[in-house]
Amino acid sequence: MHIQPVRFERSPQLHPMMTEEPYGIGTRVVVQGKRGPEVATVRGEAEPMPSTGRFGMILSVATTSDLSRWEELGREAEDLKWLLRARARARGLPVKIVAAEYTLDASLLTVSYSAEERIELSALIQDVRAHTRARINFAAVGPREQAMMIGALGACGRENCSSNHLQEFAPVSIRMARDQQLPLNPEKLSGPCGRLLCCLQFEHTQYLELLQDIPRKNAKVCVDSSGACGKVVKLHPLQGTVDIYTDAGLMTEIPASDLRPMKGEGKPEGGKDSRA
Incomplete structure (x- = not known):
């Protein structure tokens, strides 16, 4: 038994799947996942279990019949998506x-679906039940998952x-932008x-790592070569x-290696929380 990663259509995340025989990268296959049988694409080499x-x-290589059925179901699901969007607007529900x-x-x-507040979905569930015999699962997604x-x-x-490629959503903070000296413009x-x-x-x-060798912002320093x-x-x-x-009122760019702390200021390099 081997493990081989596959990718589903709406996400770049790789999901390891068991397989008795390796498949070539790019092969469309039928897999049995948490939700049931789905079509996926092999995106990596097989490895030991x-x-x-x-x-x-x-389960198997996706046949022409499987792929045709998958496309047909995709069109039906897309139609239901637009139906639900129209019903949600008609009912005034704050949901996407x-x-x-x-x-x-x-x-x-x-x-x-995404919603900024908790909403009652029973009416939408009844709307979609009139058009399908399938079990219906409404799954809330956040802004990052929605963009994905x-x-x-x-x-x-x-x-x-x-x-495109992210495998997980790692935490991102405004401190990262400050450390990279980026303008704190929300739009950018x-x-x-x-x-x-x-x-x-x-x-x-x-x-x-680079900031460890650079004086902190607002630090008082002197230039070794000129004494300024x-x-x-x-x-x-x-x-x-x-x-x-x-101090003479001039603005100049100086290599950090040519700087020393002004007397009484201590070492020019600042700590991680002194970068503003």
């Missing part, structure tokens, strides 16, 4: 229907990370989901330099 863990199962998905045997319909499922373009012009720091950009975390560790002294007003971690406003 671990001694612990609970996994779904790759994000997606609707059938399992391959059409026994379960999962409706993903719908897809969007990020500020970089490429598909947003949550839809927010992704399509309206939350802080996931990519702020990608290089944060490297910025923390002043206050640090801006940091350039990637260049290893800082802008200082000298």
Whole structure:
């Protein structure tokens, strides 16, 4: 028995599945997961079965009939999604229907929705029951999950990370933006989901390492080569330099290695909570 990762259509996350025989990367397969049988795509090489863990199962290669049925169910689910959106508007419900998905045997319909407050869904459940015999599961999703499922373009012009490759949503804080010396503009720091950009975390560790050798902002320093002294007003971690406003009223960019603390100020390098 082996373990092989597969990817479902609405998420970049890889899900390990048991399989008796390895499948080629890119193969469309039928898998038995938590919700039931679904079509997925193999996205990695097979590995030995671990001694612990609970996994779904790759049942078989998806046949032409399976793929045709999967596409047909996808169209039916899409129609139900728009039906529910119309009914929600008509009823004045503050809810967004994000997606609707059938399992391959059409026994379960999962409706993903987002809402800022708790709402009563019984009326919508009755609406959709008139059009399907499947069991119906309404699943609440957050803003990041919503952006992942719908897809969007990020500020970089490429598909947003949550839809493309992210395997989990790691915590992102405004401190990461401060450490990277980014302007604290909510419009520029927010992704399509309206939350802080996931990519702020990608290089944060490297910025923390670079900042260890740079004076903190507002530190009083002197330049070894010229003897001029002043206050640090801006940091350039990637260049290893800082802008200082000298006592003579000049603004100049100086390498951090050419700086020393002004007498009585202590070591120029600041702690992790002194970067503003």
